Amino acid sequence: MNFKIRRAAKEDCKDISRMIMELAVYEKMPDQVKISHEGFTIIGYALYFYTYSTWKGRAVYVEDLYVMPEFRGNGIGTGLLSKAAEIGKKKQCVRLQLSVLNWNTPSRDFYAGKGAQDLTVTEGWHTIRFDGQNLDKLANEAPKD
Amino acid sequence: MNFKIRRAAKEDCKDISRMIMELAVYEKMPDQVKISHEGFTIIGYALYFYTYSTWKGRAVYVEDLYVMPEFRGNGIGTGLLSKAAEIGKKKQCVRLQLSVLNWNTPSRDFYAGKGAQDLTVTEGWHTIRFDGQNLDKLANEAPKD
Numbered sequence: 066m067n068f069k070i071r072r073a074a075k076e077d078c079k080d081i082s083r084m085i086m087e088l089a090v091y092e093k094m095p096d097q098v099k100i101s102h103e104g105f106t107i108i109g110y111a112l113y114f115y116t117y118s119t120w121k122g123r124a125v126y127v128e129d130l131y132v133m134p135e136f137r138g139n140g141i142g143t144g145l146l147s148k149a150a151e152i153g154k155k156k157q158c159v160r161l162q163l164s165v166l167n168w169n170t171p172s173r174d175f176y177a178g179k180g181a182q183d184l185t186v187t188e189g190w191h192t193i194r195f196d197g198q199n200l201d202k203l204a205n206e207a208p209k210d
Numbered sequence: 211m212n213f214k215i216r217r218a219a220k221e222d223c224k225d226i227s228r229m230i231m232e233l234a235v236y237e238k239m240p241d242q243v244k245i246s247h248e249g250f251t252i253i254g255y256a257l258y259f260y261t262y263s264t265w266k267g268r269a270v271y272v273e274d275l276y277v278m279p280e281f282r283g284n285g286i287g288t289g290l291l292s293k294a295a296e297i298g299k300k301k302q303c304v305r306l307q308l309s310v311l312n313w314n315t316p317s318r319d320f321y322a323g324k325g326a327q328d329l330t331v332t333e334g335w336h337t338i339r340f341d342g343q344n345l346d347k348l349a350n351e352a353p354k355d
Contacts, residue, residue: 070353085264094333097265117259119230119274120242121341129264144353150345151352160341161348167334180344185336188239189312192329192337196266196305199325200295203306207296208215208289 068136070144073110080107088131092166108136111145115156124160125153142175164192213281215289218255225252233276237311253281256290260301269305270298287320309337 073081084107089095109132116126127149132141150161165172173183184190195203218226229252234240254277261271272294277286295306310317318328329335340348 071355089265094265112262112264114262116261116271117257117273119257120234120239126261128262143351147348147351148353150340150349154345154349159345160339161345162337162339164335165338167336173336173338176338176340179340179348181338181340183336184339185330190309190337191312191318191331192307192335193310193318193321193326194305194307194329195295195321195324195326200299200304200306203292203324204295204299206288206292208293210216 068108068139068141068144070141070148077107077110081110084110084131084133085129087133088129091131092169108133109141109145111149113149113152115153115158116162118160121159123156123158124162125149125156125158127161127163130163143179146179213253213284213286213289215286215293222252222255226255229255229276229278230274232278233274236276237314253278254286254290256294258294258297260298260303261307263305266304268301268303269307270294270301270303272306272308275308288324291324 086095089097110129111127111131112129113125113127116124118124127146130142130145132145146161153161163176165176177183231240234242255274256272256276257274258270258272261269263269272291275287275290277290291306298306308321310321322328
């Protein structure tokens with residue numbers, strides 16, 4: 066199958082927002098997304114940004130990696146992920162990280178097959194979140210300058 | 211106990227790098243840090259940056275939160291964390307996230323007591339990492355433009 070991995074442009078937003086919703090459906094949390102769009106020509110996307118480890122330096126974090134179901138198994142996911150790795154390395158990143166759901170065996174196997182380490186399993190890292198009223202309450206505890 | 215929560219300045223680097231090492235020792239991974247420094251006047255730090263959720267928008271991520279052992283139990287950790295929350299909210303963040311080790315019960319209890327959700331427990335999120343040769347290999351698979 067022929068496909069092209071490229072940087073997203075402003076005019077891709079409609080397709081990307083559709084796939085953001087599709088990814089949320091796949092992750093069984095569609096009620097978490099409040100946006101919608103129709104029509105498509107783009108069949109997958111990766112969204113990444115840079116983070117920083119005080120131990121190792123800059124890292125690239127892949128927030129979303131998605132390929133439409135009917136186009137899976139063609140190396141598009143690998144293309145997107147490896148492109149993020151390549152861009153990260155050009156920016157001196159020593160790590161690429163991402164999060165995956167426990168029940169999502171196809172994705173966990175995909176990452177493991179490419180040599181990734183599951184830090185939750187090997188080192189016991191948990192992800193903690195404050196949001197909504199808990200975040201408001203926490204922010205209100207901040208000492209005044 | 212009197213303490214002041216403030217933004218870090220360039221001249222704090224020595225103290226902060228000492229505490230980066232202390233935090234790694236506490237997390238039982240001191241061999242992960244290759245830097246060292248001596249002398250201190252600063253007794254804790256929080257390092258944060260911004261991340262982005264395609265479902266919810268901007269978030270603040272607290273990479274490190276550390277208070278020297280002899281100064282714990284004085285509300286300094288809460289001061290640092292709540293300041294990051296306050297700064298995050300000013301920047302329109304709807305979440306504050308961080309990672310904690312499974313065995314680190316004092317910290318897990320501290321976050322839970324402030325209303326945080328453990329996403330690894332409640333939703334099953336795992337943290338995945340590529341680094342070293344696995345990252346190199348992945349980057350080399352990237353399709354050419």
